[in-house]
Amino acid sequence: MEIQQTLTKYISEALSHELPKETQNNTRFHLLDTLIAILTGRLLPPGRKGFEFSKNQGGPKEATLLGNDIKVSAINAGFGNGMAAHANETDDTHTNGRFHPGCAIVPGTLAIAEKQDLNCTDILKAIALGYDVGVRITTSLGYKTPKTTTFATHSLGTIFGCTASAGALLKLSHQQCNYLLSYTIQQASGLACWNRDPDHIEKAFVFSGMTTRNAIYSALLAKENFTSVTDPLLGERGFHEGFAHNPRPELIVSELGKKFEIDHSSLKKWSVGSPVQSMMDAIEHLLKNNEFSHKDIKELTVEIPADRYHIVNDREIPSISAQHLIAVHLIKKTMGYEEAHDVSLFNDPDVVALRKKIKSISSDELAIARPERQSKITIILNDGKKLFYHASSVRGTPDNPMDADDITEKAKRLFAVFKSSKTDDLIDCVLNKDFTIKDLVQLSNLDIK
Incomplete structure (x- = not known):
């Protein structure tokens, strides 16, 4: 008691x-x-x-x-x-x-x-x-x-x-x-x-x-x-x-x-399932630090923690499918709201072709690794060059936290779908103002049908 x-x-x-x-x-x-x-x-x-x-x-x-x-x-x-x-x-x-x-x-x-x-x-x-x-x-x-x-x-x-x-x-x-x-x-x-x-x-x-x-x-x-x-x-x-x-x-x-x-608690940088966050971090790193196209990829291997493998491996829901999201990120070179949730991309010929080159591995090693939700991505290019990145600390987690600039950038990236300047006022209000509940409700009114 x-x-x-x-x-x-x-x-x-x-x-x-x-x-x-x-x-x-x-x-x-x-x-x-x-x-x-x-x-x-x-x-x-x-x-x-x-x-x-x-x-x-x-x-x-x-x-x-x-x-x-x-x-x-x-x-x-x-x-x-x-x-x-x-x-x-x-x-x-x-x-x-x-x-x-x-x-x-x-x-x-x-x-x-x-x-x-x-x-x-x-x-x-x-x-x-x-x-x-x-x-x-x-x-x-x-x-x-x-x-x-x-x-x-x-x-x-x-x-x-x-x-x-x-x-x-x-x-x-x-x-x-x-x-x-x-x-x-x-x-x-x-x-x-x-x-x-x-x-x-x-x-x-x-x-x-x-x-x-x-x-x-x-x-x-x-x-x-x-x-x-x-x-x-x-x-x-x-x-x-x-x-x-x-x-x-x-x-x-x-x-x-x-x-x-x-x-x-953890904030997500990407609009995708939690176990996929580190994979998106890894793809972003590889794209920024190497010159290659998705057409240059011969094969790709992603290592996923064994305890989360079943949640994201080759799922039919685009926003939590590891293979799909990796393929889309590599092709589009970004991962915003539309990239994560455009269902038509699931059957896009380029995405399907790249997805077939992706092999997933259930890793017991990563399941016990700390911090949690790590992943490893290895890419072999057509010319034999090997690219590798171990995403060991997911952006937005307590070990690698997002700051006000990061959350503002995320908000602007995802709010872009509304094409309304009102969302900038909402961001500023929440982060900087002594708001009332009426302020939040009014600024959230984007006339969504």
Whole structure:
């Protein structure tokens, strides 16, 4: 009970705690990064479906479906924006937590912030809190690798993180935060079979749409004093007993308020799946440092960590297919939104021809290498010349972090699809201004149909 009470008390008091300046800046980076993901994700099937579904569900006009001015209930706004946030694989990640925090925590925070008409300070504090809670919950379960559990850490981390953010913004009391935790536990779900989804729609639902919706629902129930059992987290037949493999409950509150997990999260430089990030770094390096054309390539070998090989090897979803993305990057010599998500490129003759020259290797060595998600690419040219690069530290990870210039460059690169100067104002507002939720909603209105 002591661990649960420490956690719920921390959530109830989170808005009264000051964030270190570095953490504030990092939170702004992750907020902007998720807005990029939501707005560009609105153009893809998961985002379009989430938008139409939420618009049709409607409800009290509490929060906006970002990208235009349509207001629905906070629950439906969280769901629709959450579906968009994981549509195009540009959302952030937390390697140790084994989930994508921003795609649920940020949409949930913004939905409740708009419902409550809140300001910059509260929004940033709530987002950072969500990362702290979500990461601590998943790491406490003791899953050795993503392949050792049938449960989806990608949904468990996000629902707990998002529910903490929503609960803090609703200013729940300590007792209400215990209710909050119990209803979140009852709604915790998601199985790792998401990685067989060929269309990225169920995947977006598991990662963020479902979890944002359920988290907001839990927070609203707690606000209305729906009572609960007293020890759902670590008690008999509770959360840890049902979900943990090698439980380490002490991690749930370890360094809470001292170590801020958003400072240890990763931003993606590229709009592609996490395991492919290092491969894109490698191709960028090889293109910048060598004179060659894709037509000069005789064969290419990519070594992929064994524990992530099944996620990206020769997949049918363009944005997470290692072979496809390597081929497109080499041919186009860039990897922006359109290169990553233009489905027609999947059957482009040049891309198909180059893809056939790419051999993949499942590497046990890279699976245990640290930092995680490394890759190695070897290219043999027609003249026999050998090119090699080992991407050992992925750009955007805590070991090789992106700065304000990097996140601005990424935003401009992906926002270019909208051809609107309004996106420059949104970038500046998030990174530099004492914004309100109304500012974010207004600047995000790009009249996306």
